[in-house]
Amino acid sequence: MKKQDLEDRNPSLGETVTAGIRRLLVEGAFTPGQRLSEISLCERLGVSRNTLREAFRTLAHEGLVTHQPHRGVFVTRPDAASIVEIYRLRRFIECRALSEAWPSHPAVKEMRAAVEEARTCRERRDWQAVGTANMAFHGAIVALADSARMNVFFRQILAELRLAFGLMADKEWLHGPYVEMNEQVLETFEGGDTTAAVALLEQYLAQSERIVLAAWERQASL
Amino acid sequence: MKKQDLEDRNPSLGETVTAGIRRLLVEGAFTPGQRLSEISLCERLGVSRNTLREAFRTLAHEGLVTHQPHRGVFVTRPDAASIVEIYRLRRFIECRALSEAWPSHPAVKEMRAAVEEARTCRERRDWQAVGTANMAFHGAIVALADSARMNVFFRQILAELRLAFGLMADKEWLHGPYVEMNEQVLETFEGGDTTAAVALLEQYLAQSERIVLAAWERQASL
DNA sequence: TCAACGCTATTGTTGAACAATCGATACGCA
DNA sequence: TGCGTATCGATTGTTCAACAATAGCGTTGA
Incomplete structure (x- = not known):
């Protein structure tokens, strides 16, 4: 059965x-x-x-x-410690998934689709949708690892992180820059240089963490 | 108030x-x-x-x-694919947590306590309790990483794995050997040779996976 | 001022009721 | 006999109303 x-x-x-x-x-x-x-x-x-x-x-x-x-x-009101923890988990999970990925894994198509979707939504300046597409992109990276349980767990912490995004006023600055970054990661990976793609991903995650944390600090002082 | x-x-x-x-x-x-x-x-x-x-x-x-x-x-009736996936996650999570652990982390005391507990229960031939102590030991390893969300996730997949243990008749063979193995991992780690401890842990997890899978195959043919 | 008290709104839990659905059984027909 | 179909019973899905239990708040009284 x-x-x-x-x-x-x-x-x-x-x-x-x-x-x-x-x-x-x-x-x-x-x-x-x-x-x-x-x-x-x-x-x-x-x-x-x-x-x-x-x-x-x-x-x-x-x-x-x-x-x-x-x-x-x-x-749930995300605190700075949660944001730091979630980004630590993201680096841990995403980088590992990408570094051990099979180059022609079906999830690569999802990554490509998410990049296209993000670009389309950005043209409409629909930052909410850009954020959704961004989540789909990173979810697809994790899907490269072929672990249903990890996929569920990862979607969960991404949703939690998104609560923190809600605290931020400037959605364009929050989501806009990552459209290109995601595409760059994808193309580097498809080009065969997995190590470089992982390095890019790690760097982008670190940058995103800084931005989100800074925004959190700003609103926490209100 | x-x-x-x-x-x-x-x-x-x-x-x-x-x-x-x-x-x-x-x-x-x-x-x-x-x-x-x-x-x-x-x-x-x-x-x-x-x-x-x-x-x-x-x-x-x-x-x-x-x-x-x-x-x-x-x-839930665990299938072979689930068992394989869970062990893959365990190797991924536990080995990383142990390899990056701070030697004097509080969770090390929990690891020690779990080893003692397992030894005590084994003397009583209470294999159920040995299994519980074993779960506590590996939970403590993950706790080394200081991630509350990862702790919850890990406890969850361990509980799911334990459903598969229920399929096995010989609890002694299932849990008995790991009392020494866990202690060996702990002492190697406390001795300062983290790399060797991780290697031991990985080896033990692989062995455990083989045993559980073999038992699963046996009962699946019934 | 402040502590103790009781009030109120909300959550926690129950039991009954009815609708929706699945699985099986019985029936009808070739 | 064999197979599709109608029907039925049991179980789950969902709602509702009621009561218990609790946290927060205001009042009282010294």
């Missing part, structure tokens, strides 16, 4: 709600630290409290919201 | 149930592939269906059970 992937088209209501709130979160519809009231949210989404609470449980497991017993769930 | 830390132990009923089922799962109280009926389980645990379903959601997220819409939740 073959087990179907999670591709399976059966979006139960609970999963739909979870995905909906997740999108609201990473798109910055809520402010970090904000409390999410069960009553107001389940009215707004048109679902029952039980269903909403199931969604909260999942999101709390993913780290996007924080559950405090008898107080409620709050949008 | 002073604000408590998030350490605060407030095990809600749902979390208690989740932990209880998790323990039953890793201790092999259920057989892989078995369906967990909501009605019978919530009677057995004395909780309502809603609470039980919250627990199921969490466990499904951890990979210990598999949710099939409108059919129920089933104890």
Whole structure:
């Protein structure tokens, strides 16, 4: 008997709600630290409290919201330590995945598609979508390692990082420069120089960390 | 009133149930592939269906059970590919954590404690407890890397791996040899030869993978 | 001022109810 | 007999209403 992937088209209501709130979160519809009231949210989404609470449980497991017993769930407020930790994990995971990748791995096509998508969205100046495409690019890098569990874990920490992006005002500066950087990594890798591609990737991640941390410091002082 | 830390132990009923089922799962109280009926389980645990379903959601997220819409939740049946993937991740994560570890990291004490615990339990021929101590040892190795998110992820894949252990009859052969191996890794590391410790660890993980895979093949043919 | 008290809004948990779906059984037809 | 199909029962999906438990807040009283 073959087990179907999670591709399976059966979006139960609970999963739909979870995905909906997740999108609201990473798109910055809520402010970090904000409390999410069960009553107001389940009215707004048109679902029952039980269903909403199931969604909260999942999101709390993913780290996007924080559950405090008898107080409620709050949008996770990323701290500087979390940002540093996540970037450390990203360098660890992404660089390893890229350095050991099979050059004609199917995920390379996903990387290319993400670069194209990012370029298109940048022309529309839709920075939200550029950010999504950027996430897809780095997710594809991790997919090179062919580990379903690692893919899930990585998507999770990227979503958490994106909460921090929500704190930043200038989305163009946040996402814009990485369109070229990603493409450069991809072309270096496709050109066969894996070592150089990894070095570029590591350098870009370090730069991104500096930018995000600086922005975090700015808003923390408000 | 002073604000408590998030350490605060407030095990809600749902979390208690989740932990209880998790323990039953890793201790092999259920057989892989078995369906967990909501009605019978919530009677057995004395909780309502809603609470039980919250627990199921969490466990499904951890990979210990598999949710099939409108059919129920089933104890995840590990396949050979999962075992291979998990060991690949273990080598990746544990070896890196150990190789970059600070020699006097607090987690080293945890490693030592786990080794002692394993030895004690082996004398009692309590192989279940030896397995738990073994998991604690490897969890401590990962803790050397000081990444809370990685710690959670690693505990999760170890729990999933332990489902596969449940398929094996001879627990002594499964856990017994690793008491010495773990101690050897620890002492080599404490002796200052990190490179050699990592090499030992990698070798032991490879051996463990062979044993578990062989056992899996045997039971798969039944 | 401040401590103790009780109030209120919210979360935690339950049980029942109904809808939706899966799997199996029984039926009809060639 | 063999096979497709209608039907049925059991289980899951979801909602609702109710009550318990708790945190935060305001009031009272010295």
